[in-house]
Amino acid sequence: MVPEAVPVCPRHPDRESYVRCQRCERPVCPQCQRPAPVGVQCVDCVREAARTTRTARTVFGGEVTQGRPVVTLTVIGMCVAAYLLQWVVPGFTERFMYVPVLSDVQPWRFLTAAFLHSPSFLLHIAFNMYALWLFGPYLEQLLGRARFAALYLLSALGGSVGVLLLADPMGTSWLRPVVGASGAVFGLWGALMVINKRLGRDNSGLIVLLIINAAIGFFPGFNIAWQGHLGGFVTGLLAAAVIAYVPASVRR
Numbered sequence: 001m002v003p004e005a006v007p008v009c010p011r012h013p014d015r016e017s018y019v020r021c022q023r024c025e026r027p028v029c030p031q032c033q034r035p036a037p038v039g040v041q042c043v044d045c046v047r048e049a050a051r052t053t054r055t056a057r058t059v060f061g062g063e064v065t066q067g068r069p070v071v072t073l074t075v076i077g078m079c080v081a082a083y084l085l086q087w088v089v090p091g092f093t094e095r096f097m098y099v100p101v102l103s104d105v106q107p108w109r110f111l112t113a114a115f116l117h118s119p120s121f122l123l124h125i126a127f128n129m130y131a132l133w134l135f136g137p138y139l140e141q142l143l144g145r146a147r148f149a150a151l152y153l154l155s156a157l158g159g160s161v162g163v164l165l166l167a168d169p170m171g172t173s174w175l176r177p178v179v180g181a182s183g184a185v186f187g188l189w190g191a192l193m194v195i196n197k198r199l200g201r202d203n204s205g206l207i208v209l210l211i212i213n214a215a216i217g218f219f220p221g222f223n224i225a226w227q228g229h230l231g232g233f234v235t236g237l238l239a240a241a242v243i244a245y246v247p248a249s250v251r252r
Contacts, residue, residue: 007020009028009031012029017029017030021040022040023045063146065144069141070145072136076133078115079117083117086116096115096116097179098160099175099178100163111153111160113178113180114181128180132185136152136188138192139188139191143243151236151240154239155183155184157235158234159229161231162227162234163228166230183231189206189233190235193240194241194244
């Protein structure tokens with residue numbers, strides 16, 4: 001009688017294995033085993049299944065994600081870290097705040113200013129981060145992480161562009177520094193209006209919130225750059241319109 005060959009793992013021929021993959025039925029060593037609903041599968045079958053399985057998508061084409069709102073938390077963490085650096089690193093604010101006159105020679109300020117806040121006004125960062133925490137996770141879940149991150153960064157950029165377009169090259173506004181995530185937050189509000197309309201949801205509460213915050217920008221003594229709010233809001237509207245109304249066949 002010919003003795004039966006000892007089963008070995010195809011990926012590691014020097015290892016005996018009497019456990020078989022539930023999918024391809026080949027021997028699989030402990031290193032190559034992956035838990036399955038029943039028994040185990042080999043790494044090759046798991047990889048093939050992942051390649052052929054369609055990714056779950058949101059109604060707006062983004063990948064469905066579970067768990068914490070990673071992008072929202074990351075942005076909040078970056079803003080808080082930058083705020084601490086503003087306090088402890090001399091010149092940090094001046095190096096990254098946005099000033100229209102420096103737009104052509106230091107273009108990174110268009111974006112970096114959105115992660116800074118007024119060191120002398122704690123409510124500035126507190127309000128922006130609270131607003132981001134309220135609305136960010138909802139939009140991140142609807143759009144998917146990549147689209148939400150793109151929306152936020154575009155809105156932040158649009159806020160600085162709004163300041164630039166409405167600044168007077170011959171006046172003091174050309175030299176006035178601007179910091180804050182308000183432009184990006186207004187962009188999220190603009191996007192949320194488009195998303196809610198696309199889903200047939202009510203926007204009345206959001207409109208009241210927008211009116212109140214827009215009006216505050218014109219009150220004397222607050223020193224708020226309403227131009228950045230407007231730029232971020234318009235950018236959020238346009239970006240969300242592209243995401244929400246693009247044909248489903250090309251939405252991915």
